[in-house]
Amino acid sequence: MSGHIAVVGASLAGLRTAEQLRATGHTGPITVLGDEPHPPYNRPPLSKEILAAPGDHSAEQLHASVAFRRRALVDDVDFRLGRAVTAADLEQRRLTLSDGTELGFDGLVAATGLRPRRLPLPGPAVGRHVLRTLQDCVGLRGELRPEARVVVVGAGFVGCEVAATALRLGCRVSIVEPAGAPMNRVLGAELAQAVQRHHETAGIRFHTGRSVAGILGREQVSAVDLDDGTTLGADIVIEAVGSLPNTEWLAGNPGLDLGDGILCDNLLRAAGADRMVAVGDIARFPNPLFDALPRRVEHWSIPADTAKRAAATLTAQLAGREADPTPFTPVPSFWSDQLDLRFQSFGSPALADEVRLHEGDPDHLHGGVLATYHRRSEHVGTVAINLPPARQRELREAFTALAAAA
């Protein structure tokens, strides 16, 4: 049996799943549905190269420089863009789109990803930004002029990258973070504080342990009030306070667990559904590399890895075959470029209860630092800062060995 597969979500995870459905032998029709008007594109440059690219560019021009290449493998895949899926009836196997049309399916791929969390504060809309889509980036680009006062709320990786780019463009940049030093949850306190000192030396001002109490201004943002009574003058506020899974379209289907993304088994099958898989940021699945607890993983490597496995699972199900039972043990990895630092991470450093510094000096991050992350002494993550790329294989292989043992 071939059957029609609907892929809901047209970003990296949706695209890679469509490719892998063909690569794993699914011959029936595939429809990819996306709410953004643009064909699939690469998001990481939006906080860096694309945000900083000089000159006036239309969204289309900027899109062209980040669009994923269209492989011949998906020539016959029907991409329907610019409309969202608003509801799914898993029993009737039918989707409802924002333009009112309906679409039946035999197999379903959930690839709707995340949207930025917003600060629950009133105030003017002009000057307030988030950064997730190309359209967000286009809006922010126009306002990041030299001397602009920029307040970034949230010192996670996205917040720090945007702050670094804004600083490079000549803006006056502050970061407000309630939880402590930047990227603390992933890096651990010692390295996070070292990164803060590094970024402060470059000119970024940090307000850690503080949260935003109010956003001021009439038609446009003029200042931000912190919870200790400090007022920061601001032309631009960038909210980088995490994300929310886009799962509302699946509401009302009994059996699904949408508590945090979509609960899946290790083969990416959605719990409580038949012939449905989830991929990318919204898939909450157990990775035996670490333990049996299902987690969502917001790393760039995960869409491609989950796409491969989910496509194989769904192709087998539609063909009436057993899904490959080999445990799925992807090594999460991501990178981040901030000022003159490149962070490279393998595994899940955020799970660690202990950080071991192996190379380098936290006071000279630029010269290269290597740290490993351990949970109950077991190696769960590695972070390299400014280490030569030739060494990445060795760092990654520490985890492929773990995967073989899992």
Place this chain on the structure above:
Amino acid sequence: MKVIVDLAKCQDHGQCAIAAPVVFQMDEEGKLVWDGNPDESQRFEAEEAADVCPVQAILIQD
């Protein structure tokens, strides 16, 4: 098969050298060197390398 790398985009992340070590290598200075006309037997790895490039700087042509 032709392998083209857009050096204006390439930032020496080195992910391609992990995915397709026969086609791509990082030299001692951390710069990318690659085989522009690899054997057809390298297609799967080369496509994989193009997919995992963080800045999508690799193009595979038939």
